[in-house]
Amino acid sequence: MMCEHGLCPNIKLHLVIISKIQIKFVKKNFMATVAIVLENEIAQYVRQLTTRQKKTVLNVIKTFAQEKKDWWDELSDEQLSAIRESETELNAGKGIPHKEVLKKLSKWL
Numbered sequence: 001m002m003c004e005h006g007l008c009p010n011i012k013l014h015l016v017i018i019s020k021i022q023i024k025f026v027k028k029n030f031m032a033t034v035a036i037v038l039e040n041e042i043a044q045y046v047r048q049l050t051t052r053q054k055k056t057v058l059n060v061i062k063t064f065a066q067e068k069k070d071w072w073d074e075l076s077d078e079q080l081s082a083i084r085e086s087e088t089e090l091n092a093g094k095g096i097p098h099k100e101v102l103k104k105l106s107k108w109l
Contacts (some may be wrong), residue, residue, distance in 0.1 A: 046054060075083075089095065 046057065049057065
């Protein structure tokens with residue numbers, strides 16, 4: 001079935017999903033590159049430290065590594081914004097009941 005713009009709604013949905021996946025891939029690669037740059041910069045400074053200073057830095061790094069990470073702190077600003085927007089909509093009574101969502105999803109699966 002064609003829509004007025006020549007694409008069926010499912011194809012439009014697929015194109016949106018593909019675009020979002022591509023954006024996530026670019027962001028993920030960018031973040032990996034940033035991490036590598038940071039690791040290299042840290043390594044340059046560590047080489048300049050005395051053994052005593054290196055032991056202190058190692059203890060700090062171990063402390064950070066052992067801390068339990070809260071998934072909330074790992075969310076991007078975009079994700080946090082979407083969550084807050086969703087909460088506002090729910091508080092305004094614009095939510096969709098769980099049973100309704102499951103019914104719609106069952107048609108897709």
